[in-house]
Amino acid sequence: MEPLKLAKVVIPPYTKVLDKSLFEKLFRLVAAKVTPHQVGLLNKNYQSALLNWPRVKRVFDADNEKLVLLSPEFDIDDFTGQYKQINSFFKENDIHLVPYLLYLDYNYWRADEILDAFLPDAQKEDHPSGFTAVGHIAHMNLRDEWLPFKYLIGQVILDKNPSIKTVVNKTATIDTKFRTFSMEVLAGEDNFIVTQHESGCRFRFDFSKVYWNSRLSTEHDRLIQQFQPGEAVCDVMAGVGPFACPAGKKQVIVFANDLNPHSYESLVQNVTLNKVDAFVKPFMKDGREFIKQSTDELLSFSKTGPIHFSPAKKPKGKKGGDVSTSRDFVIPPVFQHYVMNLPGSALEFLDAFRGCYAGKEDLFKDYPLPKVHVHCFCRYDPPTEDLLNRIYESLGHRFEASEVTMHFVRKVAPKKDMYCCTFTLPASVIFAKD
Ligand SMILES: C[S@@+](CC[C@H](N)C(=O)[O-])C[C@H]1O[C@@H](n2cnc3c(N)ncnc32)[C@H](O)[C@@H]1O
Numbered sequence: 001m002e003p004l005k006l007a008k009v010v011i012p013p014y015t016k017v018l019d020k021s022l023f024e025k026l027f028r029l030v031a032a033k034v035t036p037h038q039v040g041l042l043n044k045n046y047q048s049a050l051l052n053w054p055r056v057k058r059v060f061d062a063d064n065e066k067l068v069l070l071s072p073e074f075d076i077d078d079f080t081g082q083y084k085q086i087n088s089f090f091k092e093n094d095i096h097l098v099p100y101l102l103y104l105d106y107n108y109w110r111a112d113e114i115l116d117a118f119l120p121d122a123q124k125e126d127h128p129s130g131f132t133a134v135g136h137i138a139h140m141n142l143r144d145e146w147l148p149f150k151y152l153i154g155q156v157i158l159d160k161n162p163s164i165k166t167v168v169n170k171t172a173t174i175d176t177k178f179r180t181f182s183m184e185v186l187a188g189e190d191n192f193i194v195t196q197h198e199s200g201c202r203f204r205f206d207f208s209k210v211y212w213n214s215r216l217s218t219e220h221d222r223l224i225q226q227f228q229p230g231e232a233v234c235d236v237m238a239g240v241g242p243f244a245c246p247a248g249k250k251q252v253i254v255f256a257n258d259l260n261p262h263s264y265e266s267l268v269q270n271v272t273l274n275k276v277d278a279f280v281k282p283f284m285k286d287g288r289e290f291i292k293q294s295t296d297e298l299l300s301f302s303k304t305g306p307i308h309f310s311p312a313k314k315p316k317g318k319k320g321g322d323v324s325t326s327r328d329f330v331i332p333p334v335f336q337h338y339v340m341n342l343p344g345s346a347l348e349f350l351d352a353f354r355g356c357y358a359g360k361e362d363l364f365k366d367y368p369l370p371k372v373h374v375h376c377f378c379r380y381d382p383p384t385e386d387l388l389n390r391i392y393e394s395l396g397h398r399f400e401a402s403e404v405t406m407h408f409v410r411k412v413a414p415k416k417d418m419y420c421c422t423f424t425l426p427a428s429v430i431f432a433k434d
Pocket of ligand 1: 177178179211212213216236237238239240241242243257258259260263285286287288341342343
């Protein structure tokens, strides 16, 4: 008896339509015709002789009786070896054994089983059944050797993942100004407008025109946790709002900026979608200019009076949760945090902090100096010296290692790690008059 495994199938490279009949398989099995009571006895006493394949039903109705499928290894004539006892049981109880044809088709097999059957064997462990989901889109990053089978791979991913409606493959490395990448639809609808959930918020955007990376959700949450209600945060490269909107939901005041007009457009929509308009202000400027101008923008905004916040009324009958009390949030005249997530170049923007609060020293009477959370890539392990040097080159201030937290975010490539450096902006930098 063949094991439960798809045999290799040969499909010519660049085939566009998957012939699903290639994955149909017929198994000639034996079934025991028993009473419902005997099903329990078989399950209890003779498990190893019964069919035990994943996702395959073993017991079927047959008139007033039941058919129980036996293992393909079961030997009907074995009265001395491992099947001696079950064969005796069948004989003593006058149980009939009947042939049973089990048919498994394309719907039965998992994506990785189907891909293993038609993709070349080399580097089998890397067969591409994994993808990153962004809303209804499965985003793949296929290696060159799988490209001749890209449409079939896309079809399998689409068929085997009910929430996926579009499968795309990245066609070039990210090197655009706005961190977007070109992509090709492998299967499904040609629709890039997605709705993605993260950190208790909803985000809508065109995945082909803006930056989004679902793998950053932990990093988003990590920083959001550091922001306190009533604090002011300057999100210099905000994208479609994955820091800004959740922070706004916890009543953090966020100036959120992105230079990509498509990101800005989605950011504006997402602020409204998540009802954080009172707390999150979107901008579309170059990050360096924004760092400089946002100090005055916030100062003016702080003079408009406190933000009056009334939590949405709880639906009738809902118990628990916070007591709904309204609260006034005084807008701070200075930022407590700057977030700069553009890891390829954000360190180079640090020079913009020189003198950004020059002449405004008094504003810090009641506020601490701002913290910067700047993301960057590094190819050194440990990263300390390299990152301290690069911060110095741009900011013009040499920190001690103990003054900068270097949080490892993720490995992007074998010699490319993403970090978030957090430090307090020195008074000598932000009040500099040079
Ligand atoms: C890596 S993405 C991060 C987006 C978002 N903060 C996140 O965590 O998903 C970097 C963002 O910086 C924006 N960007 C690129 N150059 C910029 C610049 N000079 N000024 C402001 N934003 C810029 C891009 O459009 C992109 O949305």
